[in-house]
Amino acid sequence: MNLFRRxxxxxxxxxxxxxxxxxxALELVLQAPSALAAVWNKPGFESKVVEEVMKSLGATNAQPxxxxxxxxxxxxxxxxxxxxxxxxxxxxxxxxxxxAEKNPFPLAAQVExxxxxxxxxxxxxxMGQTSRIQVLVKADGKFYTAHKEIKITIGGCG
Amino acid sequence: MAEPMKIRATxxxxxxxxxxxxxxxxxxxQRKDATGAIVPTHFIHSMTVHLNETLxxxxxxxxxxxxxxxxxxxxxxxxIGDKVVVHWMDNKNDKRNDEITLQA
Numbered sequence: 001m002n003l004f005r006r007x008x009x010x011x012x013x014x015x016x017x018x019x020x021x022x023x024x025a026l027e028l029v030l031q032a033p034s035a036l037a038a039v040w041n042k043p044g045f046e047s048k049v050v051e052e053v054m055k056s057l058g059a060t061n062a063q064p065x066x067x068x069x070x071x072x073x074x075x076x077x078x079x080x081x082x083x084x085x086x087x088x089x090x091x092x093x094x095x096x097x098x099x100a101e102k103n104p105f106p107l108a109a110q111v112e113x114x115x116x117x118x119x120x121x122x123x124x125x126x127m128g129q130t131s132r133i134q135v136l137v138k139a140d141g142k143f144y145t146a147h148k149e150i151k152i153t154i155g156g157c158g
Numbered sequence: 159m160a161e162p163m164k165i166r167a168t169x170x171x172x173x174x175x176x177x178x179x180x181x182x183x184x185x186x187x188q189r190k191d192a193t194g195a196i197v198p199t200h201f202i203h204s205m206t207v208h209l210n211e212t213l214x215x216x217x218x219x220x221x222x223x224x225x226x227x228x229x230x231x232x233x234x235x236x237x238i239g240d241k242v243v244v245h246w247m248d249n250k251n252d253k254r255n256d257e258i259t260l261q262a
Contacts, residue, residue, distance in 0.1 A: 045203075103222055112216040112217075114215075124228050126222050156224075
């Protein structure tokens with residue numbers, strides 16, 4: 001199945017190189033079958049509005065949860081490297097998505113954790129300015145959310 | 159061809175912690191070079207980790223991940239000798255596969 005996915009990723013980038021026009025039909029095809037759910041979430045990653053990111057993830061009615069623990073600095077001096085560590089204590093956590101709300105493209109990453117991977121996530125991201133970080137956890141098909149404000153001294157987008 | 163990743167895998171109480179350092183520019187498409195031209199986006203969009211051929215981490219990334227990305231994951235029930243394979247692919251179709259064997 002993974003090989004199949006690789007082929008699809010390759011196919012999408014080939015078409016991407018040809019230009020944006022005429023792409024929408026293929027995108028529809030790519031998004032439809034659930035077997036290919038792991039194909040890069042292009043609408044989510046390219047959207048500039050948090051609400052649209054939520055929609056692309058299917059997480060429009062996420063519940064706030066205290067069971068998501070975000071370990072990140074309150075003040076990050078360098079916006080180019082902001083370490084974010086997330087631990088979810090929600091049972092059956094399937095995926096974790098990270099959104100930096102005021103970034104030019106808010107969705108930073110979405111990660112599926114499968115087959116024994118712990119509901120844990122660590123990555124370093126870039127943040128353009130002081131912003132809320134929102135974490136979305138998908139567990140048993142439901143979405144849960146938590147957030148944390150991070151102050152940025154020097155933006156990391158340029 | 160991209161430089162090899164640095165992978166560190168430690169095993170404690172049946173829990174493997176895997177930390178990966180990738181050499182990659184992760185260009186956002188927002189930065190300008192010395193001549194004022196925008197540097198085009200160049201970033202890893204797909205990052206996967208397999209433990210003994212089983213997919214455990216299926217990551218989709220954006221250009222917001224820091225340059226030379228570092229990420230970590232934890233896997234329950236891993237054993238010494240298990241094979242960890244990390245694979246990435248970027249938006250220019252460059253890719254890289256590296257593996258490590260879990261040790262005590």
